[in-house]
Amino acid sequence: MEGVAAEGDVEADGQELSATIAYVVKKLKSSQLHSELEREARTSLHKSEIRIDTLKEDLKVFLQKSGWEKKLQNAVYRELNVLPPPSHPSAPIEHIKEALAYMRRAQVYWEKRVLKSLNSMCTELNIPLAQKRSLDDQKELLNKWNEMGTDEPDLSQFRPVYAPKDFLEVLINLRNPNYDIGDQNGLCSNWGLINIPLPVKGLPELRELFAELGLNYGQLGIDDSIQIPTDLFESDHVRLGQKVLSEQDSAAAQQYIRQGCPTGLRADTWALILNISNQMEDSLYYDQLKSNVIQHDLLVDSLIYKDVKLTASNDDYYFVFEDYLYQVLLCFSRDTMVLDHFSYSSASPPRSYIRGKLGLEDYAVVYPPNGVIPFHGFAMYVAPLCFLYHEPSKLYQVFREMYVRYFFRLHSISSHPSGIVSLCLLFETLVQTYLPQLFYRLREIGAQPLRISFKWMVRAFSGYLATDQLLFLWDRILGYNSLEILAVLAAAVFAFRAENLMEATSLAAAEAVLADLSTLKVMPLLQLFLFATVP
Helix, strand or coil: CHHHHHHHHHHHHHHHHHHHHHHHHHHHHCCHHHHHHHHHHHHHCCCCCCCHHHHHHHHHHHHHHCCHHHHHHHHHHHHHHHCCCCCCCCCCHHHHHCCCHHHHHHHHHHHHHHHHHHHHHHHHHCCCCEEECCHHHHHHHHHCHHHHHHCCCCCCCCCCCCCHHHHHHHHHCCCCCCCCCCCCCCCCCCCCCCCCCCCCCCHHHHHHHCHHHCCCCCCCCCCCCCCCCHHHHHHHHHHHHHHHHHHCCHHHHHHHHHHCCCHHHHHHHHHHHCCCCCCHHHHHHHHHHHHHHHHEEEHHHHHHHHHHHHCHHHCCCCHHHHHHHHHHHHHHHHCHHHHHHHHCCCCCCCEEECCCCCCCHHHEEECCCCCCCCCCCHHHHCHHHHHCCCCHHHHHHHHHHHHHHCHHHHHCCCCCCCCHHHHHHHHHHHHHHHCHHHHHHHHHCCCCHHHHHHHHHHCCCCCCCCHHHHHHHHHHHHHHCCCHHHHHHHHHHHHHCHHHHHCCCCHHHHHHHCCCCCCCCHHHHHHHHHHHCCC
């Protein structure tokens, strides 16, 4: 029987590998890189070193020497990083997007609620979802494109479609109809707010996942390492980073960044990991998006303006980037390439109907064109990137790739390990398990820890940490291709402030203890929690 089982496993692995290869090939065939490769291969046929009798091998050697093989490897690596979890080839598309039926239902309910909020605002203010700008308005917007921050439109009637706390209430009410809360199996506990049975990692598994954060490894973001002199590590790490960049290998860059990235190399290293090349075609595409913004006025434009004014414009670190934020977010809302991520997101793009054609599917259009309705705090996903990229086209591409790889998971309902539901459950499990007295105390005074930490995680800590510390944290998100480190850091913050939190007598008092995270050092906190906590 063991032999049969092993044979079955091999067959299943083979099918899974074949499905993965087919998926990657399909994605690459429709990519810009594929057409560039074809063009380069045709051009190379006229070169003297390419002979007809050894055509295949000569082409391989030529593409290898001219750097195209490395570009292809990076493109494959990119697809593997965003690949949806393996499923049976005959599985319905909704199962590929999200395996659990109750999660799918909750996401559909949430999408309807968000769309209803948007439509209500549309009706109340008597403003269309989209309209063509007059020629005068187009000219005016074009003239002030680089100084939109000086514009002061009246946004008093606009309100965010939703805030993180609204989303949290939906997550708190999530229930698996087949699961009895009284039947504890170690997957969740009714001490916390999230009461659904999802598998989340314990401390031993987290230590294994984040092994390179261990105390015996050098780290950027730690001032005094006992094991390795800081200056020596930093100079060696810079030299290694320069070598990684010269080789242009995405996988090597992702491994390298797990120990942090030197400030001077970060922009190029992140772009390499995200497979951003910023070719002329990319700049032209960005210009096309800008043209779409100039020509058409969308209701979500006002939501973007309002969000930037409420968040980044009031932030000591980010207010100087106000113009960049408008440019990037307005272009992002028009970018239909963003729709591709809905093939592996549990969410579906919202749709609207052409006026007078309500309910007729032939007249349904995705709205906004990128399928993403911005919420309160959305601009903070872009703000930290403005420190790294000053060329709008490249800034835009990096943000879009960060969004379709990571940030979308923070505001959609799914069972994915990096999804916000799993992050909430992981955070609560860590605090309950390793800080039980603190958890119980806060629960007793009506200050459930998740009500405080949720806003940090949903914004990937942007706007809460000092920028240099936030970038160290995002280094590790990219390095480990996981958002789970957000939940670990949230738990580590509670551990660090535990003594003061134990003295709190109300939710307001607990929030006051954790109101300012700008002085925290991310890496020592993570190391202490992961490797000094007694399991």
